Amino acid sequence: MTVVASFFSSGTWLAVRNLLIFFAVVFWLATVFWIYKDARRRLEDPWLIGVSVMLGVIVPFLGVFVYMLFRPPEYLEDVRERELEIKAMEDRLSKRDLHCPVCRSEVDVSFLVCPICTTKLKQACVNCKQPLEALWQVCPYCETQVEPAAVALPALEPPRRRRAR
Template sequence: MHTQLAVFGIDPGPLNTAANLTILFLFVTWLALVYYTYSDARRRIADPMVIGCATAASLFPFVGTIVYMIVRPPEYLDDVRERELEMQAAEARLHQLNYFLCPHCDYEVEKEFLRCPSCLRKLKDACTTCSKPLDPEWKICPYCETEIPGKTPTRRRRRQSLNEPTEQQAAGPQ
């Protein structure tokens, strides 16, 4: 007669079958949690090394996944990107409406202001000729065409080509 091995010392029969099914259920649940941790980490974390560490932690049955769920980032990467795009679009709409904020104190300022009326910090320089506000990126004043000192590159003399004689060669031997 053939004897079956018993799990946990339980004799073969309905109780042994229930124990086997419970073990199978726990094993499948553990594998599902490992997969869940991996797929959730891929949606929430950008660094592949951290994704691997989270998945490796979930290999500790049940405890690893619970720890991951406690320390995981609160939002998905797609949600973060979408929120950043919405913020950029809102900022672009505000700039189109000529709504500007002081970069130092966030007080509302106008485009032509040279200083913030709240914190008194310098926002822009004034043109030395026409006194209009200048953008820091400009190389000349667009209103009066005055070159901005320190911004306008000095003009270099044209290089002589190799075929043109120099002044000494043109003068001849002396």
């Protein structure tokens, strides 16, 4: 028997081989777990998460790289945060778009007159004193009929229309 052959039949080789297999399996399971963890943060569809994990299981070691090529670039929480920020910005913009038709200063939807130039913006309900829109026929707060205004009120500028996507 040669030295090499006797080494491979020895107990040392068996131990080394078992250890290598053990580490390979641990690494494989770690990649599968990592895919699961990462996919849950990036994918909403549980089916897609399942497919990603299966990819890691069926294709050991290489599956994780294939997954990295196809995964969405952003975390779900980042996408949600950005959507919230855009919505908040749009809200701010639509509020800011309300201007006095005479002096262009910002006015609130509830203002009856412009506080800067005292232009009358809206009439108040005779009963509950809530500000009424120019086209309203009845007060929505107390159901009192709106009497037609003696003088035509200058229309408030409507909020800028949102661009269609």
